[in-house]
Amino acid sequence: MTYTVSERQRERERIRQQSARRSTLVAAISTVVVAAVLYVGVRSAPGWPRVRESFFSPSVAKAAFPDVLDGLWLNIRVMLICEVIILALGLLLAIARTLRGPVFFPLRVLATAYTDLFRGLPVILVLLLLGLGVPGLRLRGLPTSVVILGAAALVLCYSAYVAEVFRAGIESVHPSQRAAARSLGLSTTQAMRYVILPQAVRRVIPPLLNDLVSLQKDSGLISVLGAVDAVQAAQIQTAKALNFTPYVLAGLLFVILTIPMTRFTDYVAARMNQRQQTGGLP
Amino acid sequence: MSALLSLQAVRKCYDERVVLGGIDLEVAAHQVIALIGASGSGKSTLLRCINLLEVIDDGVITLDGADITDPRVDADQVRRQIGIVFQAFNLFPHMSVLENITLAPRKVHGRSRSEAEYEARDLLDRFGLAEKADAYPDRLSGGQQQRVAIVRALATHPKLLLLDEVTSALDPELVTEVLGVIRALKDDGMTMLLATHEMAFARDVADEICFLDGGVVLEQGAPAELFSAPQEARTRQFLQRIVDAGRL
Numbered sequence: 001m002t003y004t005v006s007e008r009q010r011e012r013e014r015i016r017q018q019s020a021r022r023s024t025l026v027a028a029i030s031t032v033v034v035a036a037v038l039y040v041g042v043r044s045a046p047g048w049p050r051v052r053e054s055f056f057s058p059s060v061a062k063a064a065f066p067d068v069l070d071g072l073w074l075n076i077r078v079m080l081i082c083e084v085i086i087l088a089l090g091l092l093l094a095i096a097r098t099l100r101g102p103v104f105f106p107l108r109v110l111a112t113a114y115t116d117l118f119r120g121l122p123v124i125l126v127l128l129l130l131g132l133g134v135p136g137l138r139l140r141g142l143p144t145s146v147v148i149l150g151a152a153a154l155v156l157c158y159s160a161y162v163a164e165v166f167r168a169g170i171e172s173v174h175p176s177q178r179a180a181a182r183s184l185g186l187s188t189t190q191a192m193r194y195v196i197l198p199q200a201v202r203r204v205i206p207p208l209l210n211d212l213v214s215l216q217k218d219s220g221l222i223s224v225l226g227a228v229d230a231v232q233a234a235q236i237q238t239a240k241a242l243n244f245t246p247y248v249l250a251g252l253l254f255v256i257l258t259i260p261m262t263r264f265t266d267y268v269a270a271r272m273n274q275r276q277q278t279g280g281l282p
Numbered sequence: 283m284s285a286l287l288s289l290q291a292v293r294k295c296y297d298e299r300v301v302l303g304g305i306d307l308e309v310a311a312h313q314v315i316a317l318i319g320a321s322g323s324g325k326s327t328l329l330r331c332i333n334l335l336e337v338i339d340d341g342v343i344t345l346d347g348a349d350i351t352d353p354r355v356d357a358d359q360v361r362r363q364i365g366i367v368f369q370a371f372n373l374f375p376h377m378s379v380l381e382n383i384t385l386a387p388r389k390v391h392g393r394s395r396s397e398a399e400y401e402a403r404d405l406l407d408r409f410g411l412a413e414k415a416d417a418y419p420d421r422l423s424g425g426q427q428q429r430v431a432i433v434r435a436l437a438t439h440p441k442l443l444l445l446d447e448v449t450s451a452l453d454p455e456l457v458t459e460v461l462g463v464i465r466a467l468k469d470d471g472m473t474m475l476l477a478t479h480e481m482a483f484a485r486d487v488a489d490e491i492c493f494l495d496g497g498v499v500l501e502q503g504a505p506a507e508l509f510s511a512p513q514e515a516r517t518r519q520f521l522q523r524i525v526d527a528g529r530l
Contacts, residue, residue, distance in 0.1 A: 003303070006291065009340040015353045 060245040064237035071233030072253050079219040082154050090162030098170050118160035127153040131225035150222030158215050165207050169200035209265035216258050286311045292341035301327045303497040314468050316484035317477040319494035325477035329444045333366045365435030366444040371427045373419040380415045383434045405433045425456030445476035481530045493517045
């Protein structure tokens with residue numbers, strides 16, 4: 001029996017299209033209205049001409065652009081290297097905290113103390129303590145570069161956060177999975193490696209990426225130690241031009257840098273939702 | 283138009299795969315119809331389409347004479363009139379039995395807590411679950427959970443109850459208690475459409491049996507006729523397999 005689309009179904013699809021068009025129209029109108037209100041609101045502020053001159057000057061932005069971009073390259077390198085180290089260290093810490101058995105007691109305590117300490121300390125304090133304290137030791141072999149010390153501080157703080165995210169993921173895998181793995185003769189380590197971790201990591205990818213986005217912008221904090229990153233470069237340019245536009249420019253560049261990561265996070269989360277919802281509502 | 287629920291040429295596809303290829307079915311008020319057929323024959327999909335959990339690709343479904351597949355129809359409004367019970371119970375694990383049952387009456391139908399709880403306890407008592415009212419689902423056996431799920435569906439006073447293989451996830455000795463509940467509902471005059479693999483039960487409780495094969499109703503009739511003298515070769519083959527497996 002061959003199937004031909006019925007008149008009723010065509011009518012139905014026409015109605016659906018109509019309502020989709022209406023939704024698009026409503027979205028467009030409300031966007032225009034909101035944008036107009038914002039525009040008029042800002043423009044009508046009495047100080048707007050001066051603010052525009054000192055924060056949004058195209059000529060200053062143009063002059064500062066090469067230096068700020070150079071600085072941003074340092075941020076990019078710091079964040080990429082830090083991300084790799086943080087993920088590895090965070091995972092190790094998380095595993096250390098989930099180890100059972102009396103032999104691992106000291107390891108467990110250390111890992112717990114580490115996460116407690118560095119999750120509680122403000123990043124800026126760790127940066128200052130490390131950046132000013134370590135060179136003060138005058139020990140041979142320890143790095144004195146502000147970039148390396150700044151990156152180390154970021155790693156210390158963020159690996160504590162990431163460790164907790166991983167741990168939550170590991171603990172969210174149902175105990176029956178571990179039991180099933182062990183029943184097949186897999187060792188504790190093998191069960192963790194082949195059964196628990198793959199499921200745990202998949203579950204925590206969205207919050208993990210969220211932490212990495214946060215790290216990307218916090219890489220700007222190394223400027224407090226004097227590293228010439230995008231923030232520091234902007235500060236120098238601001239002082240030179242007696243105009244705040246370089247700050248806005250640096251901010252814009254950071255946002256542009258994190259947008260791909262944010263979109264990727266959304267995409268991963270949406271895909272996981274979709275997979276979990278098979279069997280749910282359409 | 284006497285049928286409570288009526289399906290005409292209902293079609294549902296997932297991408298290229300046709301799951302329902304033009305289903306016609308009428309369920310009169312107080313009638314119990316059992317859908318039988320192999321896994322993948324479209325029984326569950328059919329129930330999900332009726333509850334508007336799936337959007338059909340053609341055809342029409344009417345409830346009480348009203349077209350519920352019109353895109354302008356509020357799906358929530360339709361679902362308030364239809365109860366559905368799933369194979370996997372789907373109780374909310376963070377709520378007690380009583381909370382599971384009173385959620386919809388209170389939040390959707392605007393009943394007071396005392397009124398909803400009074401009725402919920404009444405239903406629980408009727409199905410032998412009175413002492414489980416404050417227990418959480420993970421403390422119950424599968425059969426108890428499924429009975430709670432049925433009570434939850436009943437608490438909103440649906441015109442129609444859809445049951446999707448409600449005993450498939452249960453141990454054999456727990457099946458009986460759930461089937462007992464369904465039988466009691468039939469005696470109350472509840473209109474039910476149930477997908478099932480329990481042939482003996484279907485034969486016993488249903489007014490009419492529908493054999494689904496390849497997304498169409500291949501054969502439909504009174505249990506006595508369909509089970510003893512199936513007209514279609516596919517039906518005979520299906521029933522033979524069930525008999526061979528010792529299930530009928």
